[in-house]
Amino acid sequence: MRRLLSFVVLLCGFSLAVATQAPCIELNDGNKMPMVALGTGRGTASETAPADEVSKAVYWAIEAGYRHIDTAAIYYDEPEVGQGIREAINNNLVTREELFITTKLWSDKHRQNEVVPALKESLQKLGLDYVDLYLIHFPVAVKEDGSYDDVDYLETWRGMEEARALGLTRSIGVSNFNASQVDRIIANSRVWPAVNEIEVNPTLTQEALVTHCQELGVAVMAFSPFGFLVSRSRPDSPPPRVDDPILVQMANKYNKSTGQIVLRYLIERGLVPIPKSVNKKRLAQNIDLFDFSLTPEEVQTISRFNKNKRVIDFVDWKDYPHFPYGDY
Numbered sequence: 001m002r003r004l005l006s007f008v009v010l011l012c013g014f015s016l017a018v019a020t021q022a023p024c025i026e027l028n029d030g031n032k033m034p035m036v037a038l039g040t041g042r043g044t045a046s047e048t049a050p051a052d053e054v055s056k057a058v059y060w061a062i063e064a065g066y067r068h069i070d071t072a073a074i075y076y077d078e079p080e081v082g083q084g085i086r087e088a089i090n091n092n093l094v095t096r097e098e099l100f101i102t103t104k105l106w107s108d109k110h111r112q113n114e115v116v117p118a119l120k121e122s123l124q125k126l127g128l129d130y131v132d133l134y135l136i137h138f139p140v141a142v143k144e145d146g147s148y149d150d151v152d153y154l155e156t157w158r159g160m161e162e163a164r165a166l167g168l169t170r171s172i173g174v175s176n177f178n179a180s181q182v183d184r185i186i187a188n189s190r191v192w193p194a195v196n197e198i199e200v201n202p203t204l205t206q207e208a209l210v211t212h213c214q215e216l217g218v219a220v221m222a223f224s225p226f227g228f229l230v231s232r233s234r235p236d237s238p239p240p241r242v243d244d245p246i247l248v249q250m251a252n253k254y255n256k257s258t259g260q261i262v263l264r265y266l267i268e269r270g271l272v273p274i275p276k277s278v279n280k281k282r283l284a285q286n287i288d289l290f291d292f293s294l295t296p297e298e299v300q301t302i303s304r305f306n307k308n309k310r311v312i313d314f315v316d317w318k319d320y321p322h323f324p325y326g327d328y
């Protein structure tokens with residue numbers, strides 16, 4: 001039986017007056033998820049980055065109106081994310097109940113009996129009693145040294161269901177799963193994934209997978225939402241870049257930046273973008289998306305940039321069983 005996601009866009013029910021807030025969508029388990037998340041991956045990846053880079057970004061984001069923060073065990077920044085959250089709560093910017101925190105299980109903890117301990121470790125680092133959403137980060141299981149480990153993600157999902165039943169997470173979901181992997185979980189489980197977090201941007205529009213998930217009632221979060229628009233652009237990167245004439249024209253029309261046009265494009269498609277920024281001005285801009293909308297023709301125009309080209313390819317694992325991307 002298919003559960004259709006109705007894309008009910010709801011007010012999240014928050015009362016504080018802040019600069020901008022994203023509306024919420026209702027997940028298939030009844031929980032509400034804010035439609036823009038702050039990305040925190042890469043924040044601590046650079047050895048030269050200041051130690052408080054992520055905690056400051058999280059604090060500024062909450063100040064600017066973000067209520068959804070995306071982290072993961074493998075980002076090694078859960079303590080800093082937790083610190084930013086704590087400071088925001090202590091300064092009365094927000095309450096814990098008003099926040100939606102997502103973290104993820106890494107691939108070296110895929111055995112059923114490893115899931116709950118891994119989430120408890122993440123909670124301890126975050127300084128939280130529960131997260132709002134816990135995701136299997138990637139369908140492939142590996143050993144600590146990165147070599148393949150023979151664990152079926154259905155076994156991992158049993159552990160995710162246990163974590164939810166224990167109240168350690170309100171919702172559970174997956175990340176980087178393809179359509180048949182989502183179907184296989186649904187066909188074999190009592191609790192359906194509430195979310196599939198995948199890469200979506202103008203050069204990787206993922207129309208088929210997004211539609212498949214949305215028709216099943218599985219909400220889609222869009223990581224690397226800027227695609228090749230931003231700083232990682234290399235000479236051989238496909239368009240659009242930040243100064244693309246088509247995007248600049250739309251940006252001028254709506255008095256927004258080209259980055260905001262791309263984020264709004266994802267919102268128009270019912271997706272939950274996860275823009276990452278550690279820059280106070282840019283992160284505020286990245287949630288200022290709710291006073292304009294694109295026309296269906298403009299959405300189609302942006303979709304035509306699609307080249308099925310990924311920013312994040314996990315290519316080292318391409319020969320492992322359960323590797324999700326069919327394009328390698």
Ligand SMILES: NC(=O)c1ccc[n+]([C@@H]2O[C@H](COP(=O)([O-])OP(=O)(O)OC[C@H]3O[C@@H](n4cnc5c(N)ncnc54)[C@H](OP(=O)(O)O)[C@@H]3O)[C@@H](O)[C@H]2O)c1
Pocket residue numbers: 038039040041042070071137175176197198222223224225226227230231232257259260274275276277278279282283285286312
């Ligand atoms: N589930 C998964 O497997 C997975 C994989 C990858 C990422 N993610 C999640 O998705 C998040 C976002 O992905 P991402 O970090 O790869 O890519 P992204 O958000 O598309 O791009 C981040 C880059 O864009 C820059 N930027 C941010 N806002 C900008 C703006 N308004 N104008 C120009 N440049 C801007 C950032 O620099 P500044 O910081 O200097 O602003 C940073 O260099 C991650 O942080 C993580 O939380 C999940």
